[in-house]
Amino acid sequence: MSQPIWDQCYSQLEQSLSAQQFSTWIRPLQAVFAGNDIMLLAPNQFVKDWVCEHFLTQIQTTLDSLSEQPPLVSIEIGSDRSIQDSGKSIRPDFNTSDQKPVKIKTSSTLNPNFTFESFVEGNSNQLARAAAQQVAVNPGESYNPMLIYGGVGLGKTHLMHAIGNELIKHNPDANVVYLHSERFVADMVKALQHNRINEFKAYYRTVDALLIDDIQFFAKKERSQEEFFHTFNALLEGQKQIIMTCDRYPKEVDGLEDRLKSRFGWGLPVAIEPPELETRVAILMSKASLSHVDLPNEVAFFIAKRLPSNIRELEGALRRVIANSSFTGTPITLEFAKDALRDLLALQAKLVTIDNIQKMVAEYYKIRIADLLSKKRSRSIARPRQMAMALCKELTNHSLPEIGDAFGGRDHTTVIHACRKIAELKEEELMIKEDFTNLLRTLTT
Amino acid sequence: MKQQLTLGIRLRDDATFDNYFAGQNEQVVYNLKLQDEPYVFLFGENGTGKSHLLQAACHQTGKNGFPVVYLPLAEEGLMPAMLDGMESMSLIALDDIHNVIGDEHWEQALFNLYNRAREKGVNILVSSAESLTSLNIKLADLKSRLSWGPIYKLTALTDSEKQLALQERAKNRGLDLTDDVVTYLLKRSARDMTSLFALFEKLDRASMVEKRKLTIPFIKSYL
Numbered sequence: 074m075s076q077p078i079w080d081q082c083y084s085q086l087e088q089s090l091s092a093q094q095f096s097t098w099i100r101p102l103q104a105v106f107a108g109n110d111i112m113l114l115a116p117n118q119f120v121k122d123w124v125c126e127h128f129l130t131q132i133q134t135t136l137d138s139l140s141e142q143p144p145l146v147s148i149e150i151g152s153d154r155s156i157q158d159s160g161k162s163i164r165p166d167f168n169t170s171d172q173k174p175v176k177i178k179t180s181s182t183l184n185p186n187f188t189f190e191s192f193v194e195g196n197s198n199q200l201a202r203a204a205a206q207q208v209a210v211n212p213g214e215s216y217n218p219m220l221i222y223g224g225v226g227l228g229k230t231h232l233m234h235a236i237g238n239e240l241i242k243h244n245p246d247a248n249v250v251y252l253h254s255e256r257f258v259a260d261m262v263k264a265l266q267h268n269r270i271n272e273f274k275a276y277y278r279t280v281d282a283l284l285i286d287d288i289q290f291f292a293k294k295e296r297s298q299e300e301f302f303h304t305f306n307a308l309l310e311g312q313k314q315i316i317m318t319c320d321r322y323p324k325e326v327d328g329l330e331d332r333l334k335s336r337f338g339w340g341l342p343v344a345i346e347p348p349e350l351e352t353r354v355a356i357l358m359s360k361a362s363l364s365h366v367d368l369p370n371e372v373a374f375f376i377a378k379r380l381p382s383n384i385r386e387l388e389g390a391l392r393r394v395i396a397n398s399s400f401t402g403t404p405i406t407l408e409f410a411k412d413a414l415r416d417l418l419a420l421q422a423k424l425v426t427i428d429n430i431q432k433m434v435a436e437y438y439k440i441r442i443a444d445l446l447s448k449k450r451s452r453s454i455a456r457p458r459q460m461a462m463a464l465c466k467e468l469t470n471h472s473l474p475e476i477g478d479a480f481g482g483r484d485h486t487t488v489i490h491a492c493r494k495i496a497e498l499k500e501e502e503l504m505i506k507e508d509f510t511n512l513l514r515t516l517t518t
Numbered sequence: 519m520k521q522q523l524t525l526g527i528r529l530r531d532d533a534t535f536d537n538y539f540a541g542q543n544e545q546v547v548y549n550l551k552l553q554d555e556p557y558v559f560l561f562g563e564n565g566t567g568k569s570h571l572l573q574a575a576c577h578q579t580g581k582n583g584f585p586v587v588y589l590p591l592a593e594e595g596l597m598p599a600m601l602d603g604m605e606s607m608s609l610i611a612l613d614d615i616h617n618v619i620g621d622e623h624w625e626q627a628l629f630n631l632y633n634r635a636r637e638k639g640v641n642i643l644v645s646s647a648e649s650l651t652s653l654n655i656k657l658a659d660l661k662s663r664l665s666w667g668p669i670y671k672l673t674a675l676t677d678s679e680k681q682l683a684l685q686e687r688a689k690n691r692g693l694d695l696t697d698d699v700v701t702y703l704l705k706r707s708a709r710d711m712t713s714l715f716a717l718f719e720k721l722d723r724a725s726m727v728e729k730r731k732l733t734i735p736f737i738k739s740y741l
Contacts, residue, residue, distance in 0.1 A: 092573050093573065093590060096573050096576040096586070097589060097590060100585065100588065101586065101587035101604075103585050103606075117599065117600065117603040118602070119597060119599050119600045152585075152603065153606075225658050225661075225662035226662040252637070287633075320658075385662050386665045388666065392668045393668040396549045396668055400545045400548050400549065416649065417669055
């Protein structure tokens with residue numbers, strides 16, 4: 074067997090190469106043993122070429138020095154699937170020209186943690202969630218295709234996996250395939266290279282539900298769009314469920330064919346908006362309880378106020394607080410959280426003050442800051458003032474009386490009224506909603 | 519004639535968690551060692567030991583027989599294609615990511631790598647000289663993925679900690695660096711740990727070649 078010799082060779086290389094060289098070029102290689110010979114598997118062409126050029130001779134020389142009958146070493150692109158995949162991938166591998174019939178494994182690439190139970194509902198995602206649940210119960214019927222769209226880090230992928238998990242719960246034999254659109258493109262290219270395009274087509278047309286993430290990445294990839302278009306039609310005809318996500322409304326994606334744009338809109342396009350403060354707090358609380366951590370309300374509010382637009386950032390901040398607390402054995406208090414997140418929040422903290430909000434709002438509506446603070450009650454002034462107050466409540470830790478004070482000595486009930494008014498108007502008037510989102514984005518990024 | 523080193527005498531400094539001089543970064547090291555977070559973003563100025571920690575993480579995972587890869591993105595000649603297929607690793611360490619941020623192809627390739635890694639349950643450890651907020655990332659989707667896990671800042675060592683760090687490294691090689699010598703070095707070299715360790719490395723070699731001890735007169739003659 075050549076394995077013990079390879080192990081020795083590996084240790085010798087570790088000694089003779091720099092730590093960086095070793096970790097960059099040797100550690101990624103996986104050795105496969107065939108009789109007396111060794112085949113090294115490199116993750117890609119680049120690594121293969123580099124190792125060939127710079128290290129292969131040294132490897133062979135080292136092997137030669139270790140044995141009377143040294144194994145012959147060669148290098149190929151690939152990975153040792155038996156170790157790596159452990160049945161995780163449901164898709165056939167189109168990266169070989171191997172024409173064996175494809176065996177589809179039963180386990181899937183769905184993330185089991187992304188369920189409806191762990192999805193925190195709020196105004197911003199209610200509709201999307203309700204629709205998703207409908208689809209999970211009646212796949213292929215009620216809303217097909219389903220399209221979830223919205224900005225990054227708002228839970229589109231979570232919702233999509235939740236549907237997938239639910240489908241499998243109801244029908245364990247269902248072939249539910251989740252993949253990123255980029256992966257669809259890559260698989261197609263490989264299938265073309267290896268003359269397996271028919272197999273590729275056949276595969277995608279026999280799934281029970283196809284979950285495709287981030288379809289905006291199909292933009293400008295015409296051949297992939299063409300292929301996806303046909304797959305899409307075949308699945309719809311067979312009443313198979315299609316679920317897609319996109320970072321914006323598909324009609325706004327440049328470089329997407331019109332026929333696709335129109336088809337994507339056939340079923341039910343639902344939007345996910347950035348979550349409002351209360352939902353962000355609820356998300357933090359739910360994540361904390363999943364990690365069995367006791368998160369005080371005030372800490373949740375503190376974090377939620379400072380990271381308004383993206384759930385991933387919210388989660389990252391929480392993880393950091395939890396990690397620090399488990400390291401020091403300190404309970405999580407407001408002071409502790411402030412300290413733990415100092416670096417992360419430094420940039421935001423500088424920006425989001427009442428002054429800053431007033432300045433930004435005044436600029437946005439092209440009025441003067443003095444107007445915001447004045448007693449004027451004409452709508453062109455009052456609306457921006459209410460907007461600024463609502464933003465202050467959303468983004469700063471100031472109390473309502475403090476906010477009132479900062480707007481020309483107004484009463485805190487005026488601030489409450491302003492926040493309610495803006496919340497109401499956001500529902501009714503698209504313009505106000507847009508203004509709010511734009512200002513929020515400018516103030517926090 | 520070229521002077522020659524006797525082979526095998528010089529000990530190499532492997533980058534491990536144990537020989538990282540943590541200073542105020544103990545907590546970060548503790549968290550990294552646990553390796554229970556799939557995505558971690560590490561930032562800190564030059565010489566705070568980012569590369570050391572990334573290599574240490576590779577060392578820890580790699581010694582258990584898992585394939586891992588360390589990618590120094592500051593090196594010239596690397597291309598986005600370098601990231602293809604990396605999801606077959608158990609851990610991907612991306613060092614100095616700030617070097618490729620802003621380049622459309624790299625950003626796209628990194629974004630794709632994150633997606634594939636998530637599908638396969640692969641861990642990604644990233645380092646950068648700049649914080650996530652000050653990096654000028656064009657692809658918002660990439661930024662959001664980079665911020666998914668915890669973000670740790672590495673704090674540079676104080677001068678007295680640097681002194682201890684140098685002495686500890688010398689001790690690991692069986693050398694004794696007196697306080698005088700270290701103070702002398704700190705005053706005459708760039709004081710970030712990368713430069714200091716590099717200088718120490720050179721001096722160690724030179725002292726071995728000339729068979730002399732590391733004293734101030736010797737260092738003077740060398741510098």
